[in-house]
Amino acid sequence: MKTVILIPARYASSRYPGKPLVPLKGATGAEKSLIQRSWEAAKQVKGADAVFVLTDDDRIREAAEGFGAQVLMTSDRARNGTERCAEGVAQLPEAPEVVVNLQGDAPLTPPWFVEALIAAMNNPEVQMATPVLKCDHETLSNFVSDRHAGRVGGTTAVMRRDKTAIYFSKEVLPYVGNLETPPEVWHHVGVYAYRPAALQAYMGWDEGPAERAEGLEQLRFLENGAPVTCVPVEAQGRVFWELNNPVDVARIESVLKKEGIA
Template sequence: MKSVIFIPARYTSSRYPGKPLVDLRGATGVSKPLIQRSWEAACAVQGVDSVHVLTDDDRIAEAARGFGASVLMTSDKARNGTERCAEGVAQLAEEPDVVVNLQGDAPLTPPWFVEALIAAMADPAVQMATPVLLCDAETLANFVHDRREGRVGGTTAVMRGDGTAIYFSKEVLPYVGSLQDPPEVWHHVGCYAYRPDALRRYAAWDEGPLERAEGLEQLRFLENGVPVTCVPVEAPGRVFWELNNPVDVERIEAVLKKEGIA
């Protein structure tokens, strides 16, 4: 299958304006902007034909071209990364079989997460897939702490037995409370793989009430009856975290240092 990775990035953000250009210090003390670290994570994925940064902002485009990335300029009308991917695929000279959306705020995404998604798309019945990671104690504690402090941290996924999604939420689902033996909580990783046709259909649909309330773009597929395949992945000994709030900079830098990522 021919596959491409898109990295959607926007400058405006209600929670963290200018986030793609925030510097993150690696293990060697060298700082790189978030968008560069996300691009480097995408370039580590095996078997991908090309990687492109998608943005409507000249500051992000200039920074991305400065470290050697291919940039596709999209409109400022795109409300989320999936809509931006639909615009991006229309600009490609040759339509790929699979489009991967590696969100620009997830620089700790291991390459095997994306490789597992692409492998799942070998099933022609799968229209859209996304990775999920069983929360370890540290990640779950971070989720619960953020919600108690009024911050939105990561996203959780609730699935059927066949691995298709029932729901995604920025709340910690299922509810764990103060249980000594809480139920499994699955962390939704901000990465998607789509068929190009699924992207075109998505862009034609209106934003639904659940997507609007949660601020989660993947809910538009569920609201329109398109199954979302959740692909369980593992990151043994590695803490996966996205950059959603300023407090996450320190968390991500700690992982970069621990993992020896320059």
């Protein structure tokens, strides 16, 4: 297999326990779990040879196998999705060339986001990459609203001119003083692509202070001097939002209805 998509999912989320099994109503009113909708989004990606759900919880395993997903059981020691992906790759009979980590809380991820990421990995110098999306007014308003309410919502990215990352944060960066004339803010899309060697290196590094403070796994690469390539993508009219807090359920269901996603 050249490219595999791995979907890490854990039950014991500190902010939203049981999140992968939260039901989400689609356009027809039918409910599917968050993990099923994330898996269905992954299955739409062109160029992926296989999709696996990674979990350490039997409830998630049973649910995923129930809708037809391949599941790899990982340990409860994995502190984030990247560590869980490293454990999952170790179980494959042969290491793929590219490993895609599609977060299990991002069912609105359009397939072209992931396809652009896979295309970026055709450059052999890129060891790890992640998509970024220029915030539209609605998304930026949601970011600012969440922070004013004391909620941690999505993540923003700050880049160099060559599109390598300077920093990622759960704060809105750069500072937004006025929503009428805001600066350019980039929404980090929770998808990653790695070379297997980059995953192995990651497992050899300790968690750093920035990663610990922000709770953002990709900062471990930056804290250890490993470049992270940001891949700008276009929304093409699709609203992208992750399920981080209970308030996001209504936001995601409204997009599923608008887009006619059953």
